[in-house]
Amino acid sequence: MGAILSIAKTTIGEAIRRRVLLVILLVGVLFLVIAPGLSVLSLRQNYTVLTSFTLGVIQLTSAVIAIVLTVYLLPNEVERRTIYTILSKPVYRWHFLLGKYLGAVGALGMMMLLMSTVLVLVFRIMQQQASMDDVLQLATAPIFFFVQMSLLAAVAMFFSTFVSPIVNFFLSGGVYLVGTLFSPVFQDLSNNQTLPAAVKGAATVIHSIVPNFAQYNIQGGIINQGPELRSIELYYVQIVVYALFYIAAFLIAGMMIFDRKEV
Amino acid sequence: MNLAIETKDLTKTYKTSSGPQSVVKNLDLQVERGEIFGFLGPNGAGKTTTIKILLGIIDSTSGEASVLGNPAGDIESHKKLSYLPEKPYYYEHMTGVEIMQFYASLFGIKDRDLCERLLNRVNLGNDMNRPISQYSKGMQQRIGLAQSLLNDPELLFLDEPTGGLDPIAHIEIRDLILKFRDEGRTVFISSHELSDVERICDRVAIINKGELVHQGRLDQLLSGGRIEITADNLTEEIANKFRGDDFTVSFKNGRLIADIPDSAHPGEMLDAIRAANGDIVSVIPRRKRLEDLFLESVAGDNVLKGRKMSKMTDDHNAAEAVEVTTEEGAN
Numbered sequence: 372m373g374a375i376l377s378i379a380k381t382t383i384g385e386a387i388r389r390r391v392l393l394v395i396l397l398v399g400v401l402f403l404v405i406a407p408g409l410s411v412l413s414l415r416q417n418y419t420v421l422t423s424f425t426l427g428v429i430q431l432t433s434a435v436i437a438i439v440l441t442v443y444l445l446p447n448e449v450e451r452r453t454i455y456t457i458l459s460k461p462v463y464r465w466h467f468l469l470g471k472y473l474g475a476v477g478a479l480g481m482m483m484l485l486m487s488t489v490l491v492l493v494f495r496i497m498q499q500q501a502s503m504d505d506v507l508q509l510a511t512a513p514i515f516f517f518v519q520m521s522l523l524a525a526v527a528m529f530f531s532t533f534v535s536p537i538v539n540f541f542l543s544g545g546v547y548l549v550g551t552l553f554s555p556v557f558q559d560l561s562n563n564q565t566l567p568a569a570v571k572g573a574a575t576v577i578h579s580i581v582p583n584f585a586q587y588n589i590q591g592g593i594i595n596q597g598p599e600l601r602s603i604e605l606y607y608v609q610i611v612v613y614a615l616f617y618i619a620a621f622l623i624a625g626m627m628i629f630d631r632k633e634v
Numbered sequence: 635m636n637l638a639i640e641t642k643d644l645t646k647t648y649k650t651s652s653g654p655q656s657v658v659k660n661l662d663l664q665v666e667r668g669e670i671f672g673f674l675g676p677n678g679a680g681k682t683t684t685i686k687i688l689l690g691i692i693d694s695t696s697g698e699a700s701v702l703g704n705p706a707g708d709i710e711s712h713k714k715l716s717y718l719p720e721k722p723y724y725y726e727h728m729t730g731v732e733i734m735q736f737y738a739s740l741f742g743i744k745d746r747d748l749c750e751r752l753l754n755r756v757n758l759g760n761d762m763n764r765p766i767s768q769y770s771k772g773m774q775q776r777i778g779l780a781q782s783l784l785n786d787p788e789l790l791f792l793d794e795p796t797g798g799l800d801p802i803a804h805i806e807i808r809d810l811i812l813k814f815r816d817e818g819r820t821v822f823i824s825s826h827e828l829s830d831v832e833r834i835c836d837r838v839a840i841i842n843k844g845e846l847v848h849q850g851r852l853d854q855l856l857s858g859g860r861i862e863i864t865a866d867n868l869t870e871e872i873a874n875k876f877r878g879d880d881f882t883v884s885f886k887n888g889r890l891i892a893d894i895p896d897s898a899h900p901g902e903m904l905d906a907i908r909a910a911n912g913d914i915v916s917v918i919p920r921r922k923r924l925e926d927l928f929l930e931s932v933a934g935d936n937v938l939k940g941r942k943m944s945k946m947t948d949d950h951n952a953a954e955a956v957e958v959t960t961e962e963g964a965n
Contacts, residue, residue, distance in 0.1 A: 385727060
């Protein structure tokens with residue numbers, strides 16, 4: 372366990388100093404800060420526009436950071452030969468992979484915490500009539516984005532055990548887009564009794580393999596408060612367990628491939 | 635025999651678009667405990683692949699490899715060995731002592747004093763709190779050696795430990811390696827620095843295109859030097875008497891230059907020169923060097939062909955120079 376945590380800690384230290392990630396983070400924070408100015412354009416539904424825009428910025432920025440951060444983790448270690456020094460110590464490969472993943476998630480968490488803090492500050496300043504409850508509810512969305520991004524990082528980590536960083540970037544990005552935009556569609560298709568069995572079967576397979584990223588977008592309920600956010604605790608527990616299951620599955624599959632990989 | 639490393643018929647084959655390609659072929663190595671073992675070969679000979687197999691980073695296609703009595707890659711062996719790769723990279727945001735603590739933690743060691751002691755041992759005591767990004771190449775190599783001592787290893791794998799270092803850093807690293815042997819550790823060095831290997835290694839193995847060409851004690855491998863005899867005032871008839879299979883003899887204007895093996899009784903040749911009223915100009919014994927053995931071992935390679943070609947060109951230029959001088963003298 373000590374080796375895993377040491378590798379994770381070192382990975383965080385490296386990641387938070389990577390210029391490309393800091394630039395992406397800076398752009399995200401910049402958009403959060405200027406967001407109130409942009410929402411002035413919409414005279415009606417000021418709160419709705421601001422919330423939607425800022426949460427969208429956090430989600431998009433986090434997704435880009437999660438992918439860019441993770442796709443290079445293993446290839447960089449091989450290219451710089453640091454992996455050889457580490458694997459010649461009494462460290463199993465799965466220790467290494469898990470440590471790198473935890474480090475990536477840790478660094479991602481720190482960056483998302485920064486953006487969430489900026490988000491809360493912007494809302495406290497711009498929406499002074501908003502209650503503390505409103506702000507806390509708003510801050511819930513980035514927490515589930517974090518769960519979503521941890522799942523995305525596991526997907527990217529899995530692909531990084533056998534494809535190049537560039538291919539991984541598009542693969543992981545593609546899985547994220549499909550899982551975010553089309554997962555509800557595949558779910559509906561797999562439950563539709565009127566469709567042919569082959570179509571239903573294909574939809575079920577895709578829905579099972581591609582994680583459902585869409586379910587972590589809880590901002591819809593925050594923006595347009597409606598019936599779907601009632602009795603929410605059970606839903607939250609379910610989607611967190613779902614994420615943990617998929618993260619474990621992707622990491623175990625990645626470890627099995629990485630264990631046989633010639634580095 | 636008490637072996638630190640042993641391989642039998644070790645083979646590594648990769649599938650390529652042009653068919654299977656063996657990078658290591660039927661390699662039989664024996665490295666004894668407590669010795670400095672030089673592992674030599676030209677680029678692409680299979681040295682790094684062999685080291686990776688011994689460390690368990692890649693698997694062999696066939697054959698056996700054992701390290702410290704365990705199969706290669708066994709995690710128990712990893713507790714007792716260390717590896718310093720060629721041109722190592724360290725996380726640049728960390729300081730010297732932080733890097734040491736990181737590698738120590740991989741062994742479950744949480745002893746800052748040990749890290750500092752080892753940094754002092756490699757003369758980095760005053761720089762331990764500086765970021766690695768500010769370290770010179772030599773300092774990075776020294777911290778590499780320091781981290782390789784964290785687990786008090788019985789066996790060290792050093793891949794090009796002196797490559798690209800300035801002469802002072804070079805000597806420092808070489809001295810450290812000699813101290814490792816004095817402490818009873820086994821050191822396995824892969825290097826192109828033949829003068830270093832010749833100076834510090836007890837035994838060497840030379841591989842070429844994945845195959846073992848030579849293995850043994852340096853003094854045995856380098857036995858059989860040559861002697862160069864130069865004499866004046868001789869006739870060509872006398873010079874022809876000295877021509878033989880392993881003799882290189884040249885004769886011009888009464889001067890004989892003979893290059894003979896030291897086992898060829900040079901005394902008899904010298905007596906014959908004196909008997910013919912020749913003047914002995916010089917008798918120069920030349921010890922066989924590791925470089926000679928290395929070049930013999932990789933004979934047929936482009937490197938050697940290039941070298942021979944270069945030598946021939948030099949000789950040709952020298953001959954032309956002599957002719958010009960003679961003509962000028964005649965004029």
